[in-house]
Amino acid sequence: MANPAAGRGRGAKALPSLVQRLRRAGHRLHVHESTSYADARLRTVQAVAASQPGDALVVVGGDGMAHLGLNACAGTQVPLGVVPVGTGNDFCRGTGAARSVAAASRAIAAGRTRLVDLAEVTGALREGAERRWVGSVVSTGYDARVNRRANAFPWSLGPASPLAYAGIALAELRTFEPMHYRLTIDGAVRELPAMFVAVGNAGYFGGGMNICPRADVTDGLLEVMLIHPVSRATLLRLLPSAFTGGYVKDPAVEHLRAREVRVAGTDEAGQAMFAMADGEELGPAPVTVRAVPGALHLFVP
């Protein structure tokens, strides 16, 4: 399943060599270029439902396509291959999947897979959904605001670069106030104000930010990163070190591990917070995030 528009056309360019390599390796392929995100979602689900033992699903795209692929394959025996041609490729960075088209083609052709954990998110989600699987990070605070703002940005006006993303992060910072969280972490309730609470299956978010740097996709646990209220200047100072994960050393940052986290709360205006994950808007809080060990067979180098 290829998104020809992914990575500003890299999806369309990558497809012929990928198809050639996999056919040469003796694999039989059904190739579909999606016409829209909804088409890609429907076709991935249908493909997995109709699969036979030994079949695999391969998605060519960015984190959006990886999200669709893992939602189709989660909890099944169908392995997922991700051929990363997006701008961020956070899922591949965080799970050990191949980071280039060539490496992904080789890994899929060779049939090497590993079992990785996923996060299962439940709640009153968008489009009437009650459950979504997440590969990377569920965010609800400042990070979610930046992500939603970036998704609404007309990227055709400028390059989808880390610099442009940083500009959006700064614009959001100008008005951001701590959120009021009510967390239930493995049954224990905590109410607190925070800049954000990131709940990670894998570590990366926002096109390369290592926001949950100690996340391990094989430990059966979620990594929870809390930033307690800090001044805007401090949050600004912490932003660059979010790319390396170095921000976790700051005294305002708390690190936890958990099997299940329920996130509820409101923003400074009393509006329910919303949850973002894998670059997508999931829906309004409350949401419950649960670690599901070994939920996905993933092709890896």
Ligand SMILES: Nc1ncnc2c1ncn2[C@@H]1O[C@H](COP(=O)(O)OP(=O)(O)OP(=O)(O)O)[C@@H](O)[C@H]1O
């Ligand atoms: N033919 C298509 N099939 C699927 N998605 C499409 C198509 N055309 C445009 N899109 C849009 O592409 C987005 C998903 O893209 P994807 O994540 O695969 O790549 P990307 O956005 O370039 O990468 P990244 O998410 O890493 O920035 C969705 O927002 C979707 O609306």
